[in-house]
Amino acid sequence: MIPARRPLLLSALALAVAGLAAPARAQVKWDLPAAYPATNFHSVNLQAFADDVDKATGGKLKITVHANASLFKAPEIKRAVQGGQAQIGEVLISNFANEWAPFGADALPFLADSYDESVKLWKVQKPLFEKKLGEQGLMPLYAVPWPPQGVFSKKALASGADMKGIKFRAYNPATSRLAELLGAQPVTVQAAEVSQAFATGVTDSMISSGSTGADAKLHEHVKHWYDTQAWLPKNLVLVNKAAFAALDKPTQDAVLKAAAAAEERGLAASKKANGESLDKLRAGGMQILPPPAALSADLKKAGEVMLKEWLDKAGADGKALVDAYRR
Numbered sequence: 276m277i278p279a280r281r282p283l284l285l286s287a288l289a290l291a292v293a294g295l296a297a298p299a300r301a302q303v304k305w306d307l308p309a310a311y312p313a314t315n316f317h318s319v320n321l322q323a324f325a326d327d328v329d330k331a332t333g334g335k336l337k338i339t340v341h342a343n344a345s346l347f348k349a350p351e352i353k354r355a356v357q358g359g360q361a362q363i364g365e366v367l368i369s370n371f372a373n374e375w376a377p378f379g380a381d382a383l384p385f386l387a388d389s390y391d392e393s394v395k396l397w398k399v400q401k402p403l404f405e406k407k408l409g410e411q412g413l414m415p416l417y418a419v420p421w422p423p424q425g426v427f428s429k430k431a432l433a434s435g436a437d438m439k440g441i442k443f444r445a446y447n448p449a450t451s452r453l454a455e456l457l458g459a460q461p462v463t464v465q466a467a468e469v470s471q472a473f474a475t476g477v478t479d480s481m482i483s484s485g486s487t488g489a490d491a492k493l494h495e496h497v498k499h500w501y502d503t504q505a506w507l508p509k510n511l512v513l514v515n516k517a518a519f520a521a522l523d524k525p526t527q528d529a530v531l532k533a534a535a536a537a538e539e540r541g542l543a544a545s546k547k548a549n550g551e552s553l554d555k556l557r558a559g560g561m562q563i564l565p566p567p568a569a570l571s572a573d574l575k576k577a578g579e580v581m582l583k584e585w586l587d588k589a590g591a592d593g594k595a596l597v598d599a600y601r602r
């Protein structure tokens with residue numbers, strides 16, 4: 276049925292009023308899927324970022340953080356943001372090295388293996404990433420490194436040879452390849468399921484941070500952590516470009532400002548989490564050990580193979596990146 280005629284002037288007036296009122300009142304809601312527990316320093320930092328944006332925009336942009344892979348699993352988050360199922364998300368960028376090799380640069384053993392080097396690597400990665408992600412309808416907002424990666428193992432390790440045949444949990448293509456080169460059996464398990472994987476014997480070892488070990492209460496299942504400081508993989512917060520473009524300018528500025536603050540705060544939080552989580556694991560009965568020389572040497576050898584393979588795959592982009600990083 277056709278609705279009763281309304282005086283034309285009145286509906287025009289109603290439209291004009293709605294149009295004027297909309298920008299002031301409209302609230303935009305964004306979902307932010309993330310893959311790590313709500314108490315992890317990355318997630319705490321995401322929440323602080325969302326709170327900063329809320330405050331700076333007077334509640335106009337509300338970002339809801341969905342921690343612990345509750346909305347999407349870690350490897351699905353990038354595609355979800357690309358496809359607009361989520362407007363913003365946090366990814367472990369090296370998870371996507373098979374898509375484009377430079378995404379994996381921060382998971383190459385011993386290329387950038389300290390906080391300072393990790394920051395330096397990000398500086399040269401960022402412009403390249405902006406271009407590549409831009410082509411995919413995405414925009415990087417900020418990056419935060421995980422603490423240095425060390426080897427968790429149920430059995431004591433003296434060298435790479437001790438890892439032959441043992442089950443080794445992987446979290447990205449680089450950790451799978453490292454396992455293969457060491458003769459271990461890679462099994463991919465996302466962080467949210469690490470505790471269960473060790474408890475049920477799905478895996479006996481992995482390389483990761485003390486932070487993820489403490490999140491998973493790994494001291495209950497594993498007695499050794501070797502402080503190999505092999506690399507510091509980064510979490511990257513990505514936004515859907517169209518969703519960002521739809522914001523008004525002051526809101527966009529608030530997001531960028533909060534992102535810059537989150538990058539700085541996240542770096543400090545990572546350093547703090549590194550010490551605290553190792554203390555927690557130690558208190559729980561795990562031995563926090565310097566790596567035996569032979570284990571370090573074997574990891575370095577594997578790292579050299581991986582860098583060569585990566586340079587082959589990454590082509591001109593990879594060479595430019597490594598050259599700029601080493602300059």
Ligand code: PCA
Nearest residue numbers: 421446466483484487508
């Ligand atoms: N924790 C994440 C990635 C690197 C890290 O330290 C994980 O183990 O999945």
